[in-house]
Amino acid sequence: MKKKSNWRTILATLIMVLPFVLGFGSMTDVMAATAVPAEQLVTIHKLQYDSLPGNPTQNTGDEMDFSGKPLAGAVFTAYDVTAVYWAAYDKAEGNDGLKTAAAEAAVRALTNDDLGKGTAFPETNADGIASLPLATKVEVGVDEEGKPIMRNAIYLFKETKSPAGVVQSKSADFILGLPVYNEGTDNAKDEVHVYPKNEVKAVTFGFTKYGVDETGSVKDENGKDRTLNDAAFVLKDTVTGGYYSLKNGQFDATEEEAKNNPITSKDGGMVSVEDLVLKPGTYEFYEVNSTVSTDGSEEAEYHYGKNPVVIVTVDENMNVTYDYYNIDGKMTDETKGQATGAEAYNYKVPAPTKDANDKDVDVDQEIIFTITQQIPTDIADYTQFQLVDDFDDSLELLSTVGEIEGQLTEFGGKVTVDGSKFTVDFDMDLLKANAGKTITFEVKMSVKKGVELATDINNEVTFDNNFDDQSAKDSVKTYGKKFLKIDADSKNPLANAEFHVLNPEGKLLGMITKEDGTKVQAWGAEGDAGFEATVLKSNAQGEFEVSGLAKTNDKGAIIYYELKEIKAPEGYALAQNTFKFVADDGTATLKINNKHKGSLPSTGGKGIVAFVAVGVVAIAGAGLYFMKGRKHIEG
Structure with missing residues (x-):
């Protein structure tokens, strides 16, 4: 059932276009004897108003x-x-x-199927005009003698295509009866002018842009809404496929052209497109960049997707409604009003974390890397979600696939290993069911032998997603020490000296054979099952070194190691004391002295110096005596 206001509109329209509606019955009788043209030119003058006139002027069929x-x-x-x-x-x-009212009611009750094919007028031109001749008499049957019964033509006019902005509920159908005569005469008009009217309404699209942090909050540290400025959008007409052009206010731009001159959010995150004269339909806002600022603050990366952030529906009466995803990721049509009716949210992609339980390590020491990744609160918008762990070639993965997956069953984690990289894929349905939760798991690794000393050995994890990849890394280091074995007196290098390395607990540096037969560096004691102490041996240049040692303990304190000589070079005495050292980057060399067997150390007294001095004096005296005796004989 139509509203009363619509009936008033229809009646008003009839008054404006039909001075000839009444008396159709009498026209048949009164004008029957008068010759009428077979056709009359009907000219439509289409007019637009911000609001239809309240007291319309009666249409006469003449130009008005x-x-x-x-x-x-x-x-x-x-x-x-x-x-x-x-x-x-x-x-x-x-x-x-x-009788006329009954006839009009019967016409208006016809459906589109009842009407069949009509006669379409040309599209109204820039002056709002379209003309077409229509028959003035129509056969409605035959009489008893088989002769055709001709009656004055009656036409129902429908606006079958409306321009943009037309409030279609106020575009009433109208009935026109032909022929139309000049008032007070039996002369048919050459041209019949009708003036259908439209109410044209401009609309405004608007919404507010918010930023959501990793915790799912739109509030900043001061408790205020985090609105985003400078977010860029394009607006698409889903019917025509055209994009809105800021240059001319029409939907005639290509996607690329619209991106090059986008609609942007202003202060307070406001996005507004005003004075739109549109056809009923659906219009979509798409975001085209993610670098935005928070009310003039420092720029930050917020992700956006391929889906429309706000969907606007314009009905035939130019009413505007919005559909959009709320902060909980659910589609909603709740609005605050036409100008700022919707909300749109940008989300930061939460970054993973990676943390090693010890960053200053021995070679082959088990290191535990803890990896965390928050499941985004807007996980429903994600189509890709992987954690890719890319570790240095100097690291060895100790954890098995089963050990890692066992920590991720709640999220359907599946692990694949490829060289120095492993990837974790997840069940997207399980992730969506756990939106906002944090994934946490541990991975065991160790540093391989032969690594460069005092150099970061990196382990990086990347959250690979369809928006903005985020990464985190941690690194470990290992150290060592260079030594030079020399003669304590001559300072010449000594070969074939052998040493053990001890840690502060007195344990020896060595190798342990694992169950699978592999050997790893470890600290132990002679007699420990599978343990073999490492022996360092000086070369021909007296050089030897140790590597793969931590420089500090888990509390950050310097570790003091000891070097213990277990075999001296041939002819040299075995050092009775150990030599303390600190692991470094291998650039500083610690000299280790050895004495010949039987040589006595200088203790600070005269020692053998006195004996040597006496011998020298004695030899000198004997020489003088010999020289004097020789001269005496010769003389």
Whole structure:
């Protein structure tokens, strides 16, 4: 059932276009004897108003001034309803007015299927005008003698194509009866002018842009809404596929052109497109960048997807409604009002974390890396979710696939290993069911032998997703020490000296054979099962070194190691004391002295120096005595 206001509109329209609606019945009798043209030119003058006139002027069929602006782009179709009209008219009882009302009601009750194919007028031009000749008489049957019964033509006009911005509920159908005569005469008009009117309404699209942090909150540290400025959007007409152009206000731009001159969010995160004159339909806002600022603050990366952030529906009455994803990731149509009716959210992609339980390590020491990754609160928008762990070639993965997957069953984690990289894939349905939770798991690794000393050995994890990849890494280091074995007196290098390395607990550096037969560096004691102490041996240049040692303990304190000589070079005494050292980057060399066997150390007294001095004096005296004796004999 139509509203009363619509009936008023229809009646008003009829008054404006039909001075000739009443008296259709009498026209048949009074004008029957008068010759009429077979056709009359009907000219439509389409007018637009911000609001339809409250007291419309009666249409006379002549050219008139209704003060409205011409409206281009409208198409009217005239449907021949002559037979239906006159059948209802003839059947009705009462005076002409009652019979006419009954006939009009019968016409308006016709459906589109009942109407069949009509006669379409040209699209109204820039002056709002479209013309077409229509027959003035229509055969409605035959009489008893088989002669055709001709009646005045009756047409139902429908606006079958409306220009943009038209409030279609106020675009009432109208009925036109032909022929139309000049007032007070039996002369048919050469041209019949009708003035259908439209209310044209401009609309505004608007929404507010918010930023959501990793915790799922739109509030900043001060408790205020985190609105985003400088987010860029394009607006698409889903019917035509065209994009809105800021240059001319039309939907005639390509996607690329719209991206090059996008709609942006202003202060307070406001996105607004005003004074849109549109056709009913669906319009979509797509975001085209993710670098935005928070009310003028430092720029930050927020992700956006391929789906429309806000969907706007414009109905036939130019009413605007919005559909959008709320902060919980659920589609909603709740609005705050037309100008700022919707909300749109940008989310930061949560970054993973990676932390080693010890960053200053021995070679082959078991290191535990803890990896965390928050499941985004807007996980429903994600189509890709992987954790890719890329570790240095100097690291060895100790954890098995089963050990890692066993920690991730809640999220359907599946692990694949490829060289120095492993990837974890997840069940997207399980992730969506756990939105906002944090994935945490541990991975065991160790540093391989032969690594460069005092150099970061990196282990990086990347959250690979369809928005903005995020990474985190941690690194470990290992150290060592270079030594030089020399003669304590001559400082010449000594080969074939052998040493053990001890840690502060007195354990020896060595190798342990694992169950699978592999050997790893470890600290132990002679006699420990599978343990073999490492022996360092000086080369021909007296050089030897140790590597793969931590420089500090788990509390950050310097570790003091000891070097213990277990075999001296041939002819040299075995050092009785150990040599303390600190692991470093291998650039500083610690000299280790050895004494010949039987040599006595200088203790600070005269020692053998006195004996040597006496011997020298004695030899010198004997020489002088010999020289004097020789001269005496010769003389």
